[in-house]
Amino acid sequence: MSSAARAGPPPVTTYPQPLDVVFTAPIEKDGAFATFVTVPGSAEALGTRRPVKVGGTIDGHEFAATLMPSGAGPHWLPLRAALCTATGKSRAGEQVTVELRQRFS
Secondary structure (H helix, E strand, O other): OOHHHHHOOOOOOOOOEEEEEEEEEEOEOOOOOOOEEEEOOHHHHHOOOOOEEEEEEEOOEEEEEEEEEOOOOOEEEEOOHHHHHHHOOOOOOOEEEEEEEEEOO
16 A cells, blocks of 8 residues: 555644735725735645735734635735725725734634
């Protein structure tokens, strides 16, 4: 019997898991989301191109959101109106600092 046959199913991943992803990026706007930030290198950091629930801060304000896959590249982080109000930023091009601290899915 090969070692692969004895290995059994892959280990079950439990959530939440800590994340340590920090970046600064401009707010963007298009038809998909009112306001969003592109998360650079997200597919590699998260190991998937599927939606991922995360928590963290934007300019020091806590949030929880679902990172949405862009299709062929990095994920988009939708910014809710309340978060834009809290940070005082909502216009395309304004820079925000994002800290992704936890992964929930």
